[in-house]
Amino acid sequence: MPLLDVQNLSVSYFDNGRWNEVTHNVSFTLESGEALALVGESGSGKTTTAQAILGLLQPNARIETGKIFLNGKDLGGFSKSRLQALRGKVMSLIPQDPSSSLDPLMKIGKQIGEIFRIHKACPSHLIKSRVVELLREVGLDEPERRAEQYPHELSGGMRQRVLIAIAIALKPQLIIADEPTSALDVTVQKLILDLIDDIRVNSGASLLMVTHDLGVASDRADKIVVMKDGRVEEAGESQIVLSSPEQEYTRKLVANDPSLTHVPARGKKWHDDKTIVEVKNLVIDYAGKQSFRAVEDLSFSVKRGTTHAIVGESGSGKTSTIRALCGFIKPASGTITIDGSDMVHLKGEELRHFRRRIQLVSQNPFGSLDPHYTIGKIIEEPLLNYPHEDKQRRRARVMELLDQVELPKAVFDRLPRGLSGGQRQRVAIARALVLNPDIVVLDEAVSALDVTVQAQILSLLDRLQQEYTLTYVFVSHDLSVVRQISDSVTVLKHGHEVESGDVEQIFTHPREKYTRDLIAAIPGKKNALHQSLLGAQL
Incomplete structure (x- = not known):
């Protein structure tokens, strides 16, 4: 039995006096310990699908058809309070923007501690030490000091680590990461994705990653679901889908993504040497x-x-x-x-x-x-x-x-x-x-x-x-x-x-370690390697 089973999910939004369906019969499964990427362009339905799974659809949205099973249980029959009890404990979210997801007026330690208080998951006198332990676990230096700081005192990468700490605090079985690194530098992105990978492997949790970055999906996901206009366009093992896409839309996405194709500069341009x-x-x-x-x-x-x-x-x-x-x-x-x-x-x-x-x-x-x-x-x-x-x-x-x-x-x-x-x-x-x-x-x-x-x-x-x-x-x-x-x-x-x-x-021949680190952090290495090996075989 898969940990997550989404069957024929269709979601509508109410706008201009009528309901408009934005996802259409979306289906996929996610096994325990597996990483799956939902990929596609803006408006493809990725985030709406993730919100439906979490029970966090906007007030003007509703599920028209389909079912969502978590550990074999149909979430459609769950009340709001029962879904709220699941969030954080069984499934959790790493949101896209740490700046808008953290309360600017509340210290970091208190914000992480909230999840223990809400779920009554830790005696109150132990919450502070557990928060410091979590901050250390997600790789923040001086965790005691960080717990006493406000979000604006941390860098973007540090704030994203705080969100990860909140997401893993109660050791959930399913982690949903919604564009978790889209606003970060390439080296910080690699550090955050490495951290998420390590946590997933060590805890046995499953990862559902929402991303528009095919390079990230290629490197980090076992399976991939390509979405277009609210429909599943193609799905399967990520290396197979991205190396040998069957659908024209997927082929176009791969061809247009420089991190996967690694197209060099477009030849020497005309110039007058001036x-x-x-x-x-x-x-x-x-x-x-x-x-x-x-x-x-x-x-x-x-x-x-x-x-x-x-x-x-x-x-x-x-x-x-x-x-x-x-x-x-x-x-x-x-x-x-x-x-x-x-x-x-x-x-x-x-x-x-x-x-x-x-x-x-x-x-x-x-x-x-x-x-x-x-x-x-x-x-x-x-x-x-x-x-x-x-x-x-x-x-x-x-x-x-x-x-x-x-x-x-x-x-x-x-x-x-x-x-x-x-x-x-x-x-x-x-x-x-x-x-x-x-x-x-x-x-x-x-x-x-x-x-x-x-x-x-x-x-x-x-x-x-x-x-x-x-x-x-x-x-x-x-x-x-x-x-x-x-x-x-x-x-x-x-x-x-x-x-x-x-x-x-x-x-191709960077002299300095910093440059080598920047280049090494570019996503899409797995697919690029597969492509080069395939080319050598041909």
Whole structure:
């Protein structure tokens, strides 16, 4: 008998006066001690399925048909209080976002202790010592001190470990992890996934992982269920499904995921061997009560028409570097030369005109687009700062750009909320191009996108670069994407350059241990190894 048996599960949400079915006859089983990944893009029904299992569906949702069996017992007949008694004790959840899942006003130790109090699972005088033991078990240093801290005093990886401690406190048989590492650096992601694996193996618990990351699913799951539009598209052993997918949709997901295909850089781009960006001995300081040096003696150069990536973990100095490059902050020392001109000392009108030449595309297209402006006005707005074109010519320029970024002209009068994430990112790219810049800085510009949308945006960027000889500075924590699209790369750690050079040289022969650790943490190794072995056999 499987630990978890989901049979023909269909869930609906009430919206606009009617019930809309969002998952359709979803079925799968999970054995004791097994790890299963639910994978798919946004809107595929992954999270809804997990919420139904936990009995945590939204108030406007209901199960239409199907059954969920846990240890052979039909959860459909359980009352809310009986389901609540199961959560934490028999099945538990590791949520996606530790920032919103932890009470900012409550100390860490008290939050972990709550689960013992709710379930009356430990004498009150022993709760504190059990909390410290749990914090030590999930790998937090100085657990006694951590128990007395608030969530904002911990890093993202540390907060995620706290959520894991809460999830495993009562030794549940089923752990459901909903995108548990999507917001973490690649090395921290590996540490957290290793921790979850160790806990699962040592305790004999089963793991149901909800993820959009096929590389993570490949490395960490015994079985995989691929979902699309609320339906199971394909299911089976993860290595078989991802190495030899039967369905066209799964084949497309695998082909679009750079962590599985490990596609190298897209060949040598045309460029004129002229250096367009040169950064020398850059130093960036932040003043204040807690003044600190964000970047120390950084140097790199970028050839016209190529892509240079800046990679590193949180706090490495990536964002500070590109803010200085775009002229948003002044460095303490060093030079930034754009096409032969030192931009560090530019002021006023000179700086304003310089900014035409370098434009930024940020990570979150929804946050960077004014929700009250139409798409046409958003793209046109930079032109208003340089009033040399009349309204008709500005509109023509916007229409031209909509075509260039492959958006229908009908979006001109729409608001950002009416567009998908991928469409909003195309708008952000169009806005960056409206002034005909030489350089586009892409700050985690594809990290929030599903894998197929990400592939489409990367393909678009590649085409635009070739057509307009654009130079890209690409900031990312996703090294598999960096390897696919970049010509050169600089690796940063705590504001210092670790190494820099040709992207394939860095990836295949990294000199420094830090770089080797970053590369080793890229998910998808199991499937990539299987693919290479398969290729050797053929």
